[in-house]
Amino acid sequence: MASGDSGTIPGLPGFIDGHIHFPQVRVLGAYGNQLLDWLQKWIFPEEAKYTDRSYADGAAVKFMDALLSGGTTTCQAFTPSSPVSCEALFDAAAERNMRIITGLTGIDRFAPDYYVISPDDFYRESKRLIEQYHRKGRNLYAITPRFAVGCTDNMMERCSQLKKEHPDCWINTHISENPTEVYQARVEFPDCPDYTSVHEKHGLLGPKFTAGHGVWLSNDELRRFSESGAAVCFCPLSNLFLGSGLFRIGRATDPLHPVRLSVGCDMGGGNAFSIIRVLEEAYKVGMCNNTMLDGSVNPREQDLAEAERNKLSPYRAFYLATLGGARSLYLDDILSNFDKGKEADFVVLDWKAGQAAMEWHQSLTTETTPATMEEAVALLFGIMACGDDRNVDETWISGNRAYKKS
Numbered sequence: 001m002a003s004g005d006s007g008t009i010p011g012l013p014g015f016i017d018g019h020i021h022f023p024q025v026r027v028l029g030a031y032g033n034q035l036l037d038w039l040q041k042w043i044f045p046e047e048a049k050y051t052d053r054s055y056a057d058g059a060a061v062k063f064m065d066a067l068l069s070g071g072t073t074t075c076q077a078f079t080p081s082s083p084v085s086c087e088a089l090f091d092a093a094a095e096r097n098m099r100i101i102t103g104l105t106g107i108d109r110f111a112p113d114y115y116v117i118s119p120d121d122f123y124r125e126s127k128r129l130i131e132q133y134h135r136k137g138r139n140l141y142a143i144t145p146r147f148a149v150g151c152t153d154n155m156m157e158r159c160s161q162l163k164k165e166h167p168d169c170w171i172n173t174h175i176s177e178n179p180t181e182v183y184q185a186r187v188e189f190p191d192c193p194d195y196t197s198v199h200e201k202h203g204l205l206g207p208k209f210t211a212g213h214g215v216w217l218s219n220d221e222l223r224r225f226s227e228s229g230a231a232v233c234f235c236p237l238s239n240l241f242l243g244s245g246l247f248r249i250g251r252a253t254d255p256l257h258p259v260r261l262s263v264g265c266d267m268g269g270g271n272a273f274s275i276i277r278v279l280e281e282a283y284k285v286g287m288c289n290n291t292m293l294d295g296s297v298n299p300r301e302q303d304l305a306e307a308e309r310n311k312l313s314p315y316r317a318f319y320l321a322t323l324g325g326a327r328s329l330y331l332d333d334i335l336s337n338f339d340k341g342k343e344a345d346f347v348v349l350d351w352k353a354g355q356a357a358m359e360w361h362q363s364l365t366t367e368t369t370p371a372t373m374e375e376a377v378a379l380l381f382g383i384m385a386c387g388d389d390r391n392v393d394e395t396w397i398s399g400n401r402a403y404k405k406s
């Protein structure tokens with residue numbers, strides 16, 4: 001933390017969002033469906049509009065503005081299956097000099113004909129986009145198989161080929177989000193004993209691989225993530241909004257096999273852009289993991305240490321949103337703290353802003369600028385538990401102020 005004026009929490013490294021969808025801005029907060037029906041009813045029809053470059057350009061402005069006003073300075077984002085939309089997002093990020101990981105999304109089944117992309121077209125266009133954008137300025141490319149239910153073996157094999165030909169690229173996907181999806185993935189890949197083995201079979205699991213959600217990953221799958229260096233992005237807003245389930249953060253952070261973790265809003269599966277709100281919901285999910293819905297405690301007979309880890313401390317929460325997220329994306333050598341030589345992406349939080357009584361209840365911790373680390377962290381927990389993007393005062397990108405709350 002760096003020091004700041006009275007009334008603001010001293011600057012923090014900018015927030016890192018490990019999992020978000022560029023083409024879902026307009027379907028944020030869609031009513032009434034769980035994952036697979038929600039995709040068909042709301043998502044594919046909207047994402048199909050992004051074949052129009054001007055529609056995609058307009059959306060990119062709103063997407064970037066929403067990220068910055070929430071304090072997010074880096075994200076790993078899904079595009080639709082249209083190459084022009086991917087160009088629009090890379091160009092919009094470059095215009096703001098913002099670090100982004102994104103890439104063309106591959107899906108060749110489970111979606112309407114007007115939306116799918118063939119494995120050959122996906123491969124050809126991905127290669128073109130990698131040449132055009134990867135490591136140009138702050139842009140980084142992610143090979144992006146949307147999810148196993150939407151990708152044939154042929155599509156997964158094209159992703160594998162791309163990774164072999166461009167080993168420096170990232171891989172971004174979804175895994176084990178919703179019970180029906182997990183079942184469907186098992187049906188589609190009968191030769192794979194679990195969801196993770198779909199990615200192992202195609203040689204994708206490993207460093208710079210991130211899978212969103214992982215709510216229903218088994219203990220053994222979490223161990224294989226840990227050992228291979230692959231990451232999970234915890235998306236609590238989405239997991240609650242779409243009714244997908246409770247991610248077991250205490251298990252994923254087991255010191256015997258800790259998984260690299262980031263947090264993500266998963267907008268529009270998640271119903272907000274705000275990483276502050278993501279941390280709030282992450283805390284609630286962890287607390288619920290320690291209670292059975294019938295009221296019994298520690299139903300999974302998890303050990304007490306795991307139960308303790310389910311309780312997301314403000315230290316761990318803000319670590320996940322900054323340096324921990326960067327580590328999960330293999331960007332911690334260049335991002336997310338104040339070490340000399342690192343990229344200057346910061347957020348300045350206002351601990352008194354937000355809900356009506358925020359200033360008064362925060363004053364229980366301190367009336368003035370926090371004098372100790374303990375006070376500062378207590379105020380940060382106050383922001384994470386009760387705040388949102390109204391608590392973001394300024395966002396800085398590459399040493400320049402990119403957002404100031406009016």
Ligand code: GUN
Binds near residue numbers: 021035043174177270
């Ligand atoms: N799985 C495949 N596509 C999606 C998506 O757009 N959002 C979420 N939350 N899960 C997915």
Ligand code: ZN
Binds near residue numbers: 019021
């Ligand atoms: Zn997602």
